[in-house]
Amino acid sequence: MNRSVYFCNHCKKALLDVEELLFVEESSARSFCSEDCIEKYYQPIVSWYENLERETRVELKVADEDCRSLISDPNLMDKALTKPDEIWRYENEIGEDHFIFIKTFSPERPFHVVIMCHLFERQPSFILLATATRSPKLLDKFRGGEKITNPDEFIARDDLPAGAIDLELEQESLNAIEAKKSAFLARLLQDRIAADIPFEQFDLYEKYFKTTLEDPDEIYADEDDEGDQIFNYIKAYQQNGVSFYYFIICVELEKEDDGQAQTRKIIPLIAFPTLDGELYKIYKSGTLVSGNLKN
Template structure:
């Protein structure tokens, strides 16, 4: 064995990991990485337990130990909305520069009183990397307890994720709005088709590492114009993770931007993993422009 090579270890179990691409990260700007989802959950469990205990204390303080709106914690669309389109983002940094983020969104749901959806989390690529606590309340007093640290500008926060500077590609704020709107449309349609036995939405961010490889070397690519007239590309690639085979999907939108090289600008909008063969076949939609052609 030679010491003259890269080597990595899981931050929790200390098991050696041979390749960088096999590590899982849930925090931006941190070298803290893990060998699998179980180690991530086990590492953060003492913190999540502490936060849950603190929430119980605050609910008792404001006399909201039970609320009917808590049923919406099981509503995937509500939780996805607060994580991708929050009204407020707050960041608390401790003395060793560890950060905890708070995402807050007011939800008005048909047939229910308005309530606040709240997520405490780490951040990876501007979106929640690991959820430390999620809760829902109608109490403004309880919600205000989650306004921790300093407030971040929501628009500026997510602009960092686009990596598209106006002076580089000519992407405008209108284009960013188009991307966010399309993401919401794709997510809503996706939630109608996802199986309860498939990989849950809250685990999607743990598969973000597969985006680049899927875009660079897809097994299949499909192109179609949707009902709004937007051109979408669906990149699909099969993987194996810890003995489990799955597909990774990257759905992109083409932006109408003129470039000096005459190239198309294609931006990822919605990504997700799946072990569902029926869902895989459902996304075989449009003209196949890459990959093995089949009759």
């Protein structure tokens, strides 16, 4: 009963993997199962804001402005979202927020584009309302809450702690690791002989994983086809009078932090035992690395 489960905020579908959740709002844990559910959830909210804009325009006597149709221009919307003149963050009393992006375009008759949206990791994730106006009074109605002092910096996200926007990068690395695992496994299947230790028995040898990684007889360094550094950890053992090798194939991933500190991580891709001296020769390819890598 204690397993983690997440329910789509719209359709209430149960999701067991946090990776499957889609988020829209920075300051809320509200999550969804699909783009479709996001659309459906926010539709009544979008209508509510559209209605508020209609009423406000009537009140200010700017109900019909010709510039409103300009917001159907994706190029203009893109400029307003990526290079706004002003950003406002409005937060209500229970901590929910939305953002207002304002950009002034100055052709013969200048107009302002106003976009009310949610941000996730400082990227626009859902547009609640978009309009264009020449009325300073209407524009003023959208301003409120906290004014972001430097919109360019805010959007550039350089000040965010690495962990906050690293999620996508890490997901990329995870995908790359999965792809490498599959490639090595496919190669192993080709290189293995039928008489070797069967796959079904590999788990009986898992107890040798730790000692191989911590105290290998040999480590060979090599590059894979993608130019990544591969390390083969090898250690010889005896079990019930039979000699075998235990192999752990690892990839080294480098992560640069602002070009200064580099974090190197060695991640095991596959581990397997073998009785086959020929296989041993195949996998001890590359350069023999001295013991300083052991730890």
